Amino acid sequence: MKRIPPAALIGLIITSLYFLSAIFAPVISPYPMTEIVGGVWDPPSAAHWLGTDNIGRDLLSRMIYGGRTTIFIATAATVLSFTSGSVLGFTAAVLGGWADQLLSRFVDLVMSIPTLIFALVVLSVMPVTIPILIVVMGFLDATRVFRLSRAVAVDINVMDFVEAAKLRGEGRVWIIFREILPNALSPLVAELGMRFIFMVLFVSTLSFLGLGVQPPLADWGGIVKENKDGIVYGIGAALWPAVAIATLAISVNLVADWVLNRTTSLKGGRGG
Amino acid sequence: MGIVTRLVAQRLALGLLLLLAVSVLIFIGTQILPGDVAQSILGQSATPQALANLRRDLGLNEPAITRYFSWLGGVLTGDLGTSLTSGGNILSEISTRLANTLFLAAVAAVIAVPLAIFLGLLAVRYRERWPDKLISAVTLSTISLPEFFIGYVLILLFAVQRQWFPSVATVYPSMSFLARLDAVILPALTLTMVILAHMMRMTRAAILNVMQSAYVETAELKGLSTFQVIWKHAFPNSIAPIVNVVMLNLAYLVVGVVVVEVVFVYPGMGQYLVDHVSKRDVPVVQACGLIFAAVYIGLNMIADIVAILANPRLRHPK
Numbered sequence: 001m002k003r004i005p006p007a008a009l010i011g012l013i014i015t016s017l018y019f020l021s022a023i024f025a026p027v028i029s030p031y032p033m034t035e036i037v038g039g040v041w042d043p044p045s046a047a048h049w050l051g052t053d054n055i056g057r058d059l060l061s062r063m064i065y066g067g068r069t070t071i072f073i074a075t076a077a078t079v080l081s082f083t084s085g086s087v088l089g090f091t092a093a094v095l096g097g098w099a100d101q102l103l104s105r106f107v108d109l110v111m112s113i114p115t116l117i118f119a120l121v122v123l124s125v126m127p128v129t130i131p132i133l134i135v136v137m138g139f140l141d142a143t144r145v146f147r148l149s150r151a152v153a154v155d156i157n158v159m160d161f162v163e164a165a166k167l168r169g170e171g172r173v174w175i176i177f178r179e180i181l182p183n184a185l186s187p188l189v190a191e192l193g194m195r196f197i198f199m200v201l202f203v204s205t206l207s208f209l210g211l212g213v214q215p216p217l218a219d220w221g222g223i224v225k226e227n228k229d230g231i232v233y234g235i236g237a238a239l240w241p242a243v244a245i246a247t248l249a250i251s252v253n254l255v256a257d258w259v260l261n262r263t264t265s266l267k268g269g270r271g272g
Numbered sequence: 273m274g275i276v277t278r279l280v281a282q283r284l285a286l287g288l289l290l291l292l293a294v295s296v297l298i299f300i301g302t303q304i305l306p307g308d309v310a311q312s313i314l315g316q317s318a319t320p321q322a323l324a325n326l327r328r329d330l331g332l333n334e335p336a337i338t339r340y341f342s343w344l345g346g347v348l349t350g351d352l353g354t355s356l357t358s359g360g361n362i363l364s365e366i367s368t369r370l371a372n373t374l375f376l377a378a379v380a381a382v383i384a385v386p387l388a389i390f391l392g393l394l395a396v397r398y399r400e401r402w403p404d405k406l407i408s409a410v411t412l413s414t415i416s417l418p419e420f421f422i423g424y425v426l427i428l429l430f431a432v433q434r435q436w437f438p439s440v441a442t443v444y445p446s447m448s449f450l451a452r453l454d455a456v457i458l459p460a461l462t463l464t465m466v467i468l469a470h471m472m473r474m475t476r477a478a479i480l481n482v483m484q485s486a487y488v489e490t491a492e493l494k495g496l497s498t499f500q501v502i503w504k505h506a507f508p509n510s511i512a513p514i515v516n517v518v519m520l521n522l523a524y525l526v527v528g529v530v531v532v533e534v535v536f537v538y539p540g541m542g543q544y545l546v547d548h549v550s551k552r553d554v555p556v557v558q559a560c561g562l563i564f565a566a567v568y569i570g571l572n573m574i575a576d577i578v579a580i581l582a583n584p585r586l587r588h589p590k
Contacts, residue, residue: 109293112572114527117545117564122301124549124557201418205531208420209546224420228535231424232439234432242421249416 004258011254018067018248025068031058033065034216041227041235050240054226059237066218067244073134073213074199080138081195085145086188090176092146093153104150107143115140116205123211133212137202141195148191152184159183186260193256197249204245220245279580287573294565295347299340301561302554347562353555357548362559366541370563372443373533373540376456377525380463385518388468392475392514396483397502411469419528423462423535430458441536459536466528471521478513482506512582519575523568 004012021028030049031037038052045051050059092100110118119136126132156162162179170178200220206212207221215222220241227238346353352362391411395404414422431439441455482488483506491505492498530542537543541560548556 109290109297112290112569113294113297113561113565114523114568116527116530117561117568118301120530120545120549121298121557121561124552124554125302197416204418205420208418208531209534210550211546221418224424228424231427232432234428236428238424239421239428242418242424245418246413246416246421250413253416 007254008258011251011258014247014251015255018071018244018251021064022068022071025064029058029061029064031061033057033061033218041230041233041237051237053223053237054230059223059240062218062223063220063240063244066220066223066241069130069213069217069219070200070203070221070245073130073137073203073219074196076134077137077141077199077203078192078196080134081141081145081199082188082192084138085142086149086181086184087176088142089146089149090153090180090184091172093150093157094172094175094180100150103146107146110140110143111147115202119202119206120209120211123206128211128214130213133203133206137199141199141202145188145191145195149184149188152187153180156180156183190256190260193252193259197252200245200248204241276581280577283573283577283580287569290569291566294569295344295562296340298558298561298565299336299343302558303336303339343558347559352559355548355556356553357551357556362556365556366544366559366563368445369539369541369544372538373529373542375452376441376459376533376538376540377463377522377529379453379456379460380467380525381522383460384464384467384471384521387464388471388518388521389475389514391468391472392479393502393507395472395476396479396506397498399480407472411472414465415469419462419466419531420535422465423459423532426458426462427535439536441538443539456538459532459538462532462535463525463528466532467521467525470524471517474517474521475510475514478510478517479506481513482510485509512578515578515582516575519571519578523571523575526564526568526571 034057036056037058038048038056040052040054040056042048042052042056048058048060050063053059053062088103092103113121118140122136123132126136157175157180162175165175165179203212203219204221204224207219208225209221210225213219213222215226223241224238227235230237231239343353350363352366354360355362355365358365391407395407398404427439430436437458438455439458441459443452443455447455479502483502488501488505491501496504529540530546532538533540533542534546541563545557545560545564548560
């Protein structure tokens with residue numbers, strides 16, 4: 001086990017802190033999520049570290065609960081997009097022929113509409129609930145995972161060990177999960193970080209536009225929307241969620257970089 | 273020459289076909305998905321009678337295929353339908369907003385494109401040294417920031433603390449060009465920062481790619497200065513990939529504009545779309561979605577065509 005480089009270590013610590021605070025939000029947040037505990041936009045104080053929000057709720061508590069919602073939705077959507085995208089991508093690569101053509105052209109079609117626009121179109125007729133958000137985001141993002149995993153799998157599919165497996169009569173399911181998946185893991189893991197960040201930004205953007213998580217539930221994009229009018233009076237409450245999103249994004253990227261470097265160097269020099 | 277025209281014609285046809293397929297997809301997305309449009313508009317407490325009336329008015333009793341073709345026929349003849357919430361003609365409501373959005377995007381492009389190319393050249397000139405690393409670090413961190421954050425920070429700095437520019441980008445038809453420019457400068461700067469990073473990094477990569485070719489090495493060996501090598505040999509040959517990069521990023525602008533318009537309360541297409549999504553005004557959403565997709569597909573198509581024109585190798589696909 002090699003030593004973890006400092007940049008990755010910092011990334012790992014910050015990322016874990018965000019996830020831990022998401023999991024233990026009810027335990028660590030100083031006030032309940034929706035309780036009014038002070039005046040409108042009180043400045044930061046010992047009782048309220050980040051001050052209060054547009055209707056006098058504790059901003060730190062809103063941020064912690066908001067992180068819980070945002071991270072939960074982003075994680076669920078990433079899991080959905082990865083499982084569906086990679087299984088379909090591998091399948092398309094292994095099957096080839098018309099099945100591959102059909103799936104690939106359909107993905108091209110979906111990707112020819114900007115993701116945000118497509119999401120807005122769909123959300124105009126669907127009720128905006130958290131499960132629907134997760135499914136819409138996961139489905140739209142699965143197209144990118146599909147492209148990557150198909151490209152990776154096409155390369156692996158022609159390698160000798162896959163040929164050997166085919167010759168000894170393994171089925172397609174075995175080929176996909178036992179031969180291709182383990183070898184495609186490192187580019188996919190690196191992409192996982194990118195997709196997760198994209199999901200965090202995506203759900204925050206939707207909530208900021210008023211079409212994501214609905215109040216009184218807190219989430220990072222929604223906190224920006226609730227507090228944006230304060231900006232004109234020089235009150236920065238709306239900027240905290242963005243700081244949280246940016247630090248989470250940077251630390252996840254640091255970890256993903258390290259994972260990618262580590263797995264590729266493992267592949268290059270075995271036992272080195 | 274024949275093969276080039278044929279390839280370009282092929283791309284154009286492909287783009288139109290894609291647009292047609294997209295119109296089907298948008299229609300399916302709004303009409304055939306499990307959500308009931310009439311129910312969404314009237315809410316859960318609607319009486320069955322009211323629902324039935326609205327369904328009839330919207331033509332929801334017709335089969336989906338019939339509705340699709342009558343919608344498509346309308347779009348092709350310039351009739352985008354009627355808004356459910358305002359009752360107005362969508363085309364006339366959209367046209368001024370589309371012009372506003374294009375103006376904003378154009379201002380952003382005029383700032384972003386030369387700046388990105390300049391920074392890209394600078395990064396290549398000082399490759400792996402501190403100017404390159406500084407530009408990389410700054411642009412990389414702007415990628416991690418959401419559009420609305422950049423917008424509000426700019427408002428806080430330049431509209432609230434300094435009062436150089438207005439925080440709300442109000443424009444009206446009788447405005448002079450300069451006043452209009454003053455109104456959109458902050459949103460345009462926000463958009464610039466959103467696309468600058470990608471554009472600059474892709475420009476840098478495009479030039480570096482050319483820098484590895486043999487004729488650049490020859491130019492270096494015959495004693496030209498680094499700047500002259502870049503300016504006279506590498507840059508002309510990377511114009512085509514750079515134009516490609518610029519087009520792809522302008523397509524990316526289409527998405528950024530939605531959020532930025534909401535931040536600055538700018539009366540453009542993006543805000544119009546977002547407003548009507550929350551009002552569940554399906555005809556407006558369809559029309560806006562189609563226009564955004566058309567611009568996006570169009571820019572991607574131009575990028576493709578530029579790539580074909582610039583790179584002879586792409587003219588002979590295997």
